Amino acid sequence: xSWGDDKTLxxxxxxxxxxxxxxxxxxxxxxxxxxxxxxxxxxFSLSNIMNxxxxxxxxxTQYKPLSLMQHIGTGEAWDFTGRTRGVKILPPRTGSSxxxxxxxxADAVRxxxxxxxxxxxxxxxxxxxxxxxxxxxxxxLHFHRRKRADMTIGMMVVPREQIHQFGAGIINSEGRIVxxxxxxxxxxxxxxxxxxxxxxxxxxxxxLETFRDDLDFGMDIIPxxxxxxxxxxxxxxxxxxxxxxxxxYWEANMDxxxxxxxxxxxxxxxxxxxxxxxxxxxxxxARFTGGxxxxxxxxxxxxxxxxxxxxxxxxxGVKVGKGATVRDSILLHDCVVxxxxxxxxxxxxKRVQVGQGAVVGSGSEKEVANRKQPKHLYTGITxxxxxxxxxxxxxxxxxxxxxxxxxxGDYPGSNIATGESV
Amino acid sequence: MKQKPKVLSIILAGGRVDELxxxxxxxxxxxxxxxxxxxxxxxxLSNLMQSGxxxxxxxxxxxxxxxxxxxxxxxxxxMLGRYRGVSILPPSQGFGQSSWYRGSADAVFxxxxxxxxxxxxxxxxxxxxxxxxxxxREILxxxxxxxxxxxxxxxEVPLDKAHRFGVAExxxxxxxxxxxxxxxxxxxVEARCNWASMTVYCFRPEVxxxxxxxxxxxxxxxEFGRNIIPRLLAGSYRVYGYKFYGxxxxxxxxxxxxxxxxDMLGPAPKIRIEEWGLRTNLDHxxxxxxxxxxxxxxxxxxxxxxxxxCLIEGTVENSILFPGVHVKPGAMVRDSVxxxxxxxxxxxxxxxxxxxxxxxxxxxxxxxEPGDPLAKRATVVGWNNQIPDGIVIGAGCTLYPxxxxxxxxxxxxxxxxxxx
Numbered sequence: 001x002s003w004g005d006d007k008t009l010x011x012x013x014x015x016x017x018x019x020x021x022x023x024x025x026x027x028x029x030x031x032x033x034x035x036x037x038x039x040x041x042x043x044f045s046l047s048n049i050m051n052x053x054x055x056x057x058x059x060x061t062q063y064k065p066l067s068l069m070q071h072i073g074t075g076e077a078w079d080f081t082g083r084t085r086g087v088k089i090l091p092p093r094t095g096s097s098x099x100x101x102x103x104x105x106a107d108a109v110r111x112x113x114x115x116x117x118x119x120x121x122x123x124x125x126x127x128x129x130x131x132x133x134x135x136x137x138x139x140x141l142h143f144h145r146r147k148r149a150d151m152t153i154g155m156m157v158v159p160r161e162q163i164h165q166f167g168a169g170i171i172n173s174e175g176r177i178v179x180x181x182x183x184x185x186x187x188x189x190x191x192x193x194x195x196x197x198x199x200x201x202x203x204x205x206x207x208l209e210t211f212r213d214d215l216d217f218g219m220d221i222i223p224x225x226x227x228x229x230x231x232x233x234x235x236x237x238x239x240x241x242x243x244x245x246x247x248x249y250w251e252a253n254m255d256x257x258x259x260x261x262x263x264x265x266x267x268x269x270x271x272x273x274x275x276x277x278x279x280x281x282x283x284x285x286a287r288f289t290g291g292x293x294x295x296x297x298x299x300x301x302x303x304x305x306x307x308x309x310x311x312x313x314x315x316x317g318v319k320v321g322k323g324a325t326v327r328d329s330i331l332l333h334d335c336v337v338x339x340x341x342x343x344x345x346x347x348x349x350k351r352v353q354v355g356q357g358a359v360v361g362s363g364s365e366k367e368v369a370n371r372k373q374p375k376h377l378y379t380g381i382t383x384x385x386x387x388x389x390x391x392x393x394x395x396x397x398x399x400x401x402x403x404x405x406x407x408x409g410d411y412p413g414s415n416i417a418t419g420e421s422v
Numbered sequence: 423m424k425q426k427p428k429v430l431s432i433i434l435a436g437g438r439v440d441e442l443x444x445x446x447x448x449x450x451x452x453x454x455x456x457x458x459x460x461x462x463x464x465x466x467l468s469n470l471m472q473s474g475x476x477x478x479x480x481x482x483x484x485x486x487x488x489x490x491x492x493x494x495x496x497x498x499x500x501m502l503g504r505y506r507g508v509s510i511l512p513p514s515q516g517f518g519q520s521s522w523y524r525g526s527a528d529a530v531f532x533x534x535x536x537x538x539x540x541x542x543x544x545x546x547x548x549x550x551x552x553x554x555x556x557x558x559r560e561i562l563x564x565x566x567x568x569x570x571x572x573x574x575x576x577x578e579v580p581l582d583k584a585h586r587f588g589v590a591e592x593x594x595x596x597x598x599x600x601x602x603x604x605x606x607x608x609x610x611v612e613a614r615c616n617w618a619s620m621t622v623y624c625f626r627p628e629v630x631x632x633x634x635x636x637x638x639x640x641x642x643x644x645e646f647g648r649n650i651i652p653r654l655l656a657g658s659y660r661v662y663g664y665k666f667y668g669x670x671x672x673x674x675x676x677x678x679x680x681x682x683x684x685d686m687l688g689p690a691p692k693i694r695i696e697e698w699g700l701r702t703n704l705d706h707x708x709x710x711x712x713x714x715x716x717x718x719x720x721x722x723x724x725x726x727x728x729x730x731x732c733l734i735e736g737t738v739e740n741s742i743l744f745p746g747v748h749v750k751p752g753a754m755v756r757d758s759v760x761x762x763x764x765x766x767x768x769x770x771x772x773x774x775x776x777x778x779x780x781x782x783x784x785x786x787x788x789x790x791e792p793g794d795p796l797a798k799r800a801t802v803v804g805w806n807n808q809i810p811d812g813i814v815i816g817a818g819c820t821l822y823p824x825x826x827x828x829x830x831x832x833x834x835x836x837x838x839x840x841x842x
Contacts, residue, residue, distance in 0.1 A: 287727055298713075
């Protein structure tokens with residue numbers, strides 16, 4: 001089959017900073033944050049696109065795109081290589097008159113009109129690379145065609161008290177959206193936008209060219225489209241999480257561990273890209289020594305477990321030494337927890353070293369928030385940045401933040417109190 | 423500047439070994455799963471990659487499909503590029519006489535056109551059947567230094583085990599490094615020497631070409647060990663032995679396969695798989711799509727290797743589990759090796775079982791006998807079998823692949839029985 005007029009083009013918005021993920025996004029964009037041991041957040045969107053049968057994708061990046069670009073590579077991991085298949089990274093460009101940094105979702109798409117025109121399509125699907133979910137986007141496209149819509153928005157029911165975080169739509173009996181409120185303070189509906197749009201390509205191009213100053217879909221384009229055109233809500237009923245906060249990220253990882261886990265990446269057909277991790281196949285099976293204890297956990301290949309691991313998610317290559325305990329925690333690639341150390345309710349970025357006898361997550365004051373960033377850490381989770389060292393016999397309290405690359409000399413003492421940062 | 427490779431490596435991967443019976447019913451021995459995620463041939467392939475030898479031919483004729491899928495385009499071992507590649511060479515017809523490979527030497531002889539096209543300075547011949555970690559650059563350097571016609575990698579074995587191997591006597595020319603081979607016996611009834619050939623040979627190409635031609639013309643057997651090496655020693659050739667002191671595991675019988683697998687476990691494993699840097703092709707069977715191992719709330723795991731894609735809700739001890747194994751609550755897996763996609767039912771018990779892909783064990787099934795694993799033989803289960811609920815199968819039994827339900831309708835299968 002060749003590239004014809006009935007083809008669908010997909011744009012994946014992967015520019016988000018996700019600053020509430022704190023040290024996890026200090027060295028990478030939010031879509032590139034590792035999740036569920038071997039995946040990155042964007043794998044869920046990329047795999048949904050692949051499993052829905054779409055094969056021409058543009059990925060719009062802006063913030064710290066290096067790890068994202070390396071991760072996507074040629075797109076082979078998601079079957080995006082071939083004569084009519086491809087994934088292109090689309091960073092902001094200078095050179096033409098109205099190119100600049102992306103100033104919003106609609107602006108980002110507008111700056112890539114040349115890409116959209118280079119791959120003529122009947123419909124364009126725009127989605128975000130930030131979310132954990134499984135969705136059949138081809139079903140949504142069929143819905144869009146059946147309704148003869150100009151635009152279709154993927155929407156789901158959320159608790160009313162959360163609606164202020166979303167674009168909210170009020171629909172009529174046919175599913176057409178008749179009113180729109182972006183992040184309303186007073187909820188009038190429980191139907192929230194997932195940031196997934198199907199546009200008739202010609203319609204979108206006309207909107208972007210007509211309203212040249214509009215920067216954002218939710219704030220600017222959608223209200224205008226609803227006022228004058230056919231905009232429908234496509235209902236989604238399934239597990240969907242925006243893991244944009246530390247608390248949500250931790251909870252979604254813990255959701256993986258339940259016996260009736262609502263997230264099942266392999267069953268969902270989610271594909272990681274281990275080749276981009278470097279030396280991928282060198283990860284051997286996880287090794288469990290005699291005398292170890294492992295319960296209710298997710299353990300990736302390449303881990304060596306000599307101690308105790310309970311209710312935790314371990315990425316490839318994590319080592320837990322003799323007498324060490326890891327509980328209610330998320331440890332990214334190649335972390336080392338040395339003999340007798342304890343990690344309790346913590347998220348450790350890649351290659352963190354926890355020295356002998358150290359304690360990460362100590363004390364019972366889980367409600368004492370981080371002093372500098374009380375909105376990021378307030379439930380007891382302690383965060384350790386990439387490649388940081390926790391010196392032997394150091395004790396770190398609750399809701400603490402250790403910045404990436406911190407070594408022994410950077411610590412003020414052997415006791416970091418609850419709520420403090422290094 | 424990167425030159426054309428001077429060494430052509432040839433892996434002999436065609437063989438089926440009858441003693442591994444059900445595990446090689448549908449695949450050559452080199453493609454037998456090993457180590458929780460890999461295949462036996464990954465050991466020589468990874469050794470080649472790490473030795474920088476990236477021009478490789480694989481000679482194969484026995485049910486090659488599994489091997490072909492596994493090798494793919496060779497990218498997993500970085501053998502893809504201008505001067506890098508893996509070629510699988512099956513038997514083929516031509517204008518002259520055509521036949522199946524009649525032995526390891528004949529397989530090489532039938533592919534002389536391929537070899538001569540590459541015009542190598544040295545030909546490295548390996549077996550695809552062994553588990554070891556070796557830097558081939560060292561034996562190649564020794565081979566060149568000695569200006570040898572053939573250099574054989576050898577490992578010292580106890581004299582009473584020597585009858586199972588080709589064994590050489592090596593003189594003291596270079597002490598611990600190696601020396602001239604002064605005599606060689608292939609699987610001798612009464613061994614006089616105990617340096618066993620590892621089936622790793624470096625050849626001067628012209629010598630190999632000559633000997634293969636003579637062998638094809640004059641002999642009625644076509645094996646390196648039985649024919650070519652004795653011919654070398656009978657002639658006035660320079661044959662050297664390179665002494666190897668590392669681990670060398672072989673998998674000729676089920677019990678050897680089991681023992682070699684167990685050498686990966688324990689506090690001081692002989693196969694140091696993390697250090698060896700073993701590579702496999704994660705695209706094969708889409709192993710790369712497996713999610714991390716999930717361990718349930720009541721699971722217990724000790725002294726085991728378990729790859730991504732498994733779900734453990736019961737107990738696993740001293741075992742190796744390949745992707746997709748599900749051990750249900752109350753089940754006990756001990757001293758066992760379970761290949762891809764086995765399902766172990768509730769309250770079942772497996773002791774010293776080697777089970778091929780796609781086997782499900784019913785609720786309360788008991789296979790093997792508890793106790794010292796060294797005191798009894800392994801029970802082996804061929805692929806695509808459904809073991810019924812509550813059945814008792816003794817130690818040392820063999821179940822052929824894809825048995826019909828009525829073949830397993832008994833409540834007890836006594837130790838040592840073969841069900842086919």
